[in-house]
Amino acid sequence: MSGKPDRTGEFELIAKFFAPLAKGEPGALGLKDDAAYLKPRAGHDITTDAVIAGVHFLADDPPDTIAQKALRVNLSDLAAKGAKARAYLLTAALPTAIDDEWLQSFAAGLKQDQKRFGVTLIGGDTTKTPGPLTLNIVAIGEVPYGKMLTRAGAKPGDDIWVTGTIGDGALGLKARRGTLPGLSDAHRKAAERRYLTPEPRPTVGKGLVGIANACLDVSDGLVADLGHIAKTSNVAIRIRERDVPLSAPAKAAVACGALAHAELLTGGDDYELAFAAPQSARAKVQSLSRDTRVPLTRIGEVAKGPTGVTVLAPGDAAIPYGRGGYVHF
């Protein structure tokens, strides 16, 4: 590459901040080589996920949480596939204003999450940019041959389930921007934490292999993401607004009028899993919830009929989400 003037600095930067993150994975070659290798276990496919995150952070977010969010968003995608994350590649375009203190915190955030989620940095690149911070992470995981969960496969009669609580990404972003004045300090902090460091659900995703007919993670907003399942599976999906689980801060925000219920169901950035599973699997799903200690809540069902998502009020009247009663995709 022609980026010669930065070259020495780049090598030192990698050696200092990133090579320590590659320890323990022989395929990473100490980040000293141009490529890495991974030996998949017998009977497993390799799955990959990539995201570019140039414009998805607030400029003053703490560097350790920026790193963790970039990684976790990718781990969440792998979790939704039923894959066990193994490793990741990081490429970073760093604005010239970024200093060693920032990088130290950034690398510390990654180190913490590597331990927690059992992944190792195996490669990538860094460069300087006159533009904004741009991070790109490719996470690599393993999933049993042919068993990867996808958005296709939801069948009429299936239940719709979600992990954890919905709407905290949107709530947290508002809190972080300071536009939620009605909330208590404790609730505001909890909401901000969810926005800064979402909680991927790898143990649930892995457990759903062989149980769920379709699965994804909630990144665009629950209603839009269920729309992806509806479209790809060619089914209708109905959910009951009151059954969608909310966190205590989200309930408080709705109660004090700081946020509409609909904003929580369409806001995105939740990184919870939403999935369709046959009714016959209810006992298995509940047992998975106990084993993983992750709340799993049934919020609706899959039906025949025109592809789309309907959100129902008590009494089963359709609530107007988007245009005309329900949202088409």
Added chain:
Amino acid sequence: MSGKPDRTGEFELIAKFFAPLAKGEPGALGLKDDAAYLKPRAGHDITTDAVIAGVHFLADDPPDTIAQKALRVNLSDLAAKGAKARAYLLTAALPTAIDDEWLQSFAAGLKQDQKRFGVTLIGGDTTKTPGPLTLNIVAIGEVPYGKMLTRAGAKPGDDIWVTGTIGDGALGLKARRGTLPGLSDAHRKAAERRYLTPEPRPTVGKGLVGIANACLDVSDGLVADLGHIAKTSNVAIRIRERDVPLSAPAKAAVACGALAHAELLTGGDDYELAFAAPQSARAKVQSLSRDTRVPLTRIGEVAKGPTGVTVLAPGDAAIPYGRGGYVHF
């Protein structure tokens, strides 16, 4: 992600320009899912390579060649590992000024190279950016278990070889910038073509598995890259300047004084392979050259002694490259 305002446009953009590039690879899931999978063949490791290329293009380079260069730089890294490229992920941060015509050309360039190099787009992401165009490609390849070529492993007595010709990357960049007035139009065009669309050497790389002791691709400049091998293998490397193969445009540029010989050997961006192989493998290397129709030239040898690279003039006097006789790393 919170990039909501661009979301619809992004889906359409992917469907229009990039989904066609994913055809034929079932693991890509039509680019409609959050992740992809690959089934490695029995007895093979998966190798990955990533590069960020935000500042490595001239703003007016043709979009099809920008795409091809970004892809080929990664294919070159895999070639240097002895890996057969299988697929790639593309993440692009697109400045708002980029229009459909630009994207059409960009995707056409990728399509052409996919066919030529036998790879398929299997995932990634696009977003808009207020900064410069940023491309990130992760190429994924297969290499027989434990056989990946690395920078380590060069042994005293080994020959040093290179593919093709050296220095055309530096020459082409100068030509493209218009700072090579002495060159004929034909030579200038040939040099520019080499800068815009370097030629990866996958067939040679694959053939070197089991033959070469160390290998890499020339991206930082021949002398610096041989320095990487010297350092990682803990050996000394000597090359003869006159034996380094030059293209006709490069010879003409040196002859007319437009460029020093040393600039060609240190310029980078060549994406030729440089490798160390035992003397006993000379016949095999020559037969590989015939089979692949890629010129392979012996330019020096590996020796014991202090780690570093020495460039020799006729009569074996050391030519001062960098500081003091030879370059340390």
